Amino acid sequence: MAEEIKDVRDEGLEAARRMKEEEELGLRRVTGWSAYVVPTIALCWSLFQLSLSSWLLLDSTIIRSIHLAFALAIVFLSYPTLKRDVKIPGLRWLGEKHKIPLADYLIAILGVGAALYIFLDYEGIANRVGRPNLRDMVIGVFLVIILLDAARRVIGPALPVIAGLFTAYAFFGPYMPDFLAFKGVSLSRYVGQISLTTEGIFGIPLDVSARIVFLFVLFGSMLERAGAGRFFIDMAMSLLGRYKGGPAKAAVLSSGMTGLVSGSSIANVVTTGTFTIPMMKKVGYPDYKAGAIEVAVSTNGQLMPPVMGAAAFIIAEYVNIPYLEVCKSAAIPAFASYMALFWLTHLEAGKLGMKGLPKADLPAFWHTLKNGWHYLFPIFVLLYELIIPRHSPDLAAFRSIGVLSVIMLLQHVVRRKTKGLTVGEGLKLGFFDIINGMIGGARNMVSVAVATASAGIVVGVVTMGLGGLITSIIDTLSMGNLFLMLLITAAASMILGMGLPTTANYIVMASLTAPALVTIAEWQGFEVPLIAAHLFVFYFGILADDTPPVGLAAYAAAAIAKSDPIKTGLQGFAYDIRTAVLPFMFIFNTDMLLVGIDSFPLAIYIFAMTCVGMFAFGSATQGYFITRTRWYEIILLLGVALIMFRPGFFAHYVGIDNHYLSYLVGLGLWAAIFGLQKLRAPKPENLATA
Template sequence: MTMTTDQVQEPTPSAELQDPHHADFPGSAEGRLLMWIAVVFSLFQIATAAHIISLPSQVVRAFHVGFLMLLVFPLVAASRGKGPGIKAVAWGLALAGVAVAVYQFIEYKPLLLRAGDPLTRDIVFGVVALATIFIAAYVLMGPALPIISGVFLAYCLFGEYLPAPLNHRGYDFSQVIDHMAYGTEGIYGIPIYVSATYIFLFILFGSFLERAGMIKLFTDVSLGMVGHARGGAAKVSVISSGLMGTISGSGVANVVTTGQFTIPLMKRFGYRPAFAGGVESTSSMGGQLMPPVMGAVAFIMAETLGIEYYEVVKAAIIPAVLYFASAFWMVHLEAGKYGLHGLPKAELPSAMKAVKERWYLILPLAVLVYLLFTGYTPLFAGTIGLALTLLLVLGGSVALGLPNQALRIIFWVVLGFGAASFFKYGITALLIATVILIAANLFVKGGWKTLDLCRASLAEGAKTALPVGVACAIVGIIIGTMTLTGAANTFGQFIVSVGESSLFLSLVLTMITCIVLGMGIPTIPNYIITSSIAGPALLALGVPLIVSHMFVFYFGILADLTPPVALACFAAGPIARESGLKISMEAIKIAAAGFVIPFMAVYTPALMLQDGGPLAESWGYWPAVAYIIFKAGLAIALWGAAVIGYLSRPLAVWERMLATAAAFTLIVALPITDEVGFALAALFLGQLFLRNRAAAQKADVAQ
């Protein structure tokens, strides 16, 4: 089968700009109002991040939640076509949420002075805050997360009546409301702080880059690199989704973004619909493992653990590469099994040409990574990255409006020096340059379209942040329950008691807990919940701190691939025109590395570039790192051959069982299991080589 380049390339960004309401806001007057509220929300977040507006952290968090409530209810009602009555209720709930934020602003100092002794009106506003957040979470994400958070809130109120050891000393209603709705332990805790600072900025950053053409850049580079190879269509999906993961914070959003292009492409080239959907789901969820953004969990993890951001990235980088290498290997084997080939190279876009045409889009991402790894805070790095992206977008249309190439070069040089001046003059220099470029775009051809792109990016960024922000607010109730009652200790003691007899069993129990809690819950709240409950228990069993948190993070991501919920797979279902459950079963096979790597890292922390473990103590740090990477790669390769049933030729059942046994023993990391695993791997590969050579000789004789 052959296809032209025009058939496989996605629509250009300019096509998106033709719709002034591309951010999925209704086209009515109400929709336009909501769109401008979203723009103001984004501008407020930028202003507070850049310290243009200076407010106490508690007030910033309260306004963040207030904006979330103001947008969620009317936007959901309008997008679902509800009648006037429901819309009136929605606006009533929205204004109630705003009232809570205004109350926190007006009463900021008095609330500090009467902390622990709330007035009646404090309790009323606290109840309104909790009620609106629960309702917002329900209408936006379904019942799972509100039910879980509601159980924890009920435990605060009624847990004293439970039998030991589940009971606590008891807390009255006003104490619980005061703890949850005020201060920094409940809904305004660390999750909402991170949402109101780092996460929102990085969502905006990704929104601007996507609209500026980053998706097309990633797709063209992927097509140019591997589109011609065996199974090239699926390999394009793996690479483009991995690249999207560097700027995107949502795996499910990646499925519906890149999947619109990659899934039909895979189907055209012969991949089964379920497998095509599984590849895209697995790759998109893996994007949350890929630094620098990591689905925004990296920032929450760093803040929770009190460590530098780059420490989280250091722990994530090798597992992320192994995850995508595993998915790449799986689609390579599937293509070999069914004889699936790629596009003719002459019909594919040039990767080098794509980079030459849009290399400037990589600059903000490169600067972002540089700042994060040189000790700057994520808040500062995100602000600078977003400002540079704005400069590129706004400056691009101004440069195109200049009459000749020489003036364009001079313009970009001057703009480059202006952007570099932030090292001396701070964020003010970038803000001045941005204001000048906005004014310039009012007078150049195409400038209004560029300004419309910026407006749409601001609105879409705010809209994208809604489920993340609401999730961060409601999981604050769970964390508040932990800090108020010490509930995590009960579960932790159970995990530790199991671990005394078997660390492996305690890890399996933790894995199951993460996957069950993750059903229907986004990755960020799932990580926060499971790390609060299971993280301390794994630490008590001797698992390094960051490894224990990465363990629960990985299985929180995989919860979106595992049945019965499998959000990413069901999102891919309509695109692939296949059952979400069938896609989920394929995704589990493709994502095998995701299930394997966390266990291997617990037994050998060097896989996450951490000190500790018997291997590092006896061999030294870097030899241990090299060994575990080689062993993990071999285990993944064997597992892929066993699952797909192909390695240079179709495998017999006993060969697949042998490969499975070899892979499993390499993973377990018990005494002599490595030796057994290498021996079984050598036996498997040796007999495969001999049988292939015998088959080749037989074919030669036949000729």
């Protein structure tokens, strides 16, 4: 079986890996002494960030400045100015991918200097707040330009274009039609706000990136380098591979575990899809559906607390609530979404008449656990630090990295006999694993740091006075209808998400629409908690990762599955419809976010009923439950979903005093549909274990 899978996946895997490398490591592949420049900078960046969490005390503005300087240095040394080769003599360095041109060394130095300016002249700039001198103006404008060019190189043109449009609007607002008119700003105010204070580039998003996100990304990179990714996959396959549609269910579980610490949907696809997609095809899933399942589960990895693709920490800062409250609010929607994916893979397997893999083809559970249990220990340490003593996220991540480093250093020594190593050779391998993990973590952070800094330009322009105008525009477009306003916001989030990383998309949309959602809902006498509005835009930004024609996760999965990327993306989006429903539901039913709910048994009850609603909705959209659904069963299943998602609405409509009792009505209706289908189900095996 191993040879069959290897033959199926090798070509596609190589293409998917190239996509992952381009996303995380840049396009440039250099040799000679210059090949050590970027890794050395990346290692220094990781050591600097670890120092901040242990012994180094610096002002937050200085930390942000140094953090951005490291990111800009790596960008200009790793990414050429243009992706395509340039044939024009004298300009070939613009597309140079095999060495670092002198011009890019110069640009990197100037970019680092511009980023460090607020640190180097900290006292002078503080004394000149609101009155920047000529040097401030020149360096401030240059920082904006160089940052947007860095964003263009790393994440494409979308974010620079958006930031450029907001910048133009800030200056030309007075000349716009009355509907869009804005008082405008002067160049000195723009530079002062965007480049020389903590209201723009050096704002909250970059602060969260520097203080917290880096350590979690570093933890994930080191965990992957240690070998945890393969362990998660083997564990999932050993537990679920023998059941109907087992490889797909294993993909859901392994991607969920990887998603705990990973913020990249493409990384999730390549890490887990390498093994699960060929296995899904082997048991009978069509190539595009195998890829689509991996896309859906990998994309949803960003919904999983405690990291949530780095957004959890920024949400906590924006909403001004404890980080654990964000995790609490995100828990039920995230886990319910994954349970629904389990259900969808089971439905697909039922429709296609599949069976599981033979036990002989699967890894042994106890053997796998025995050889990899130590990978779980750092994760347990992280969760313990966050939940029990409630230490800060950066301290929790730092201690988890410390535990993981000890494991990485010693694991080769412990296994030296099976690998034929001496103690010294084992320690050497472990040491280099740690170093490479640190280098990989820093390089993975480049896109996050640049995206958060660039998004700060948009945030800075909005805080100059655009907030009220944006609320008015959204209210006008939606004609005061809350549901229409949610649809407009969802569509805008998905469109922006096609060109922006999830974190940047969330920052932009949260700055523009989240406060407007809350305000306009209040005008209509409807209360929307701020956390619900922020999670709403976050969810729809994530869905863009598998939305054609741009969804990169779908392209990576299609490369492995050897399927059509557009067809794979469309199928992945069809699977993710159940995720698209959730944000609308928790806007109107904040019990799903556990707002004001501190009872653990009640939280479990709400979670279970939400899962039933997701199962019913999944069966309705897939046209299958125990057997193929009839038209009236689809209507009934949608009714179950509505009751489970909006129990308060149903209770009010039928006159039930306690809306939690509505869940029992929905549960009874679901059981009745189950009974109807059971009577005509062709084989009892169709109810095989999910």
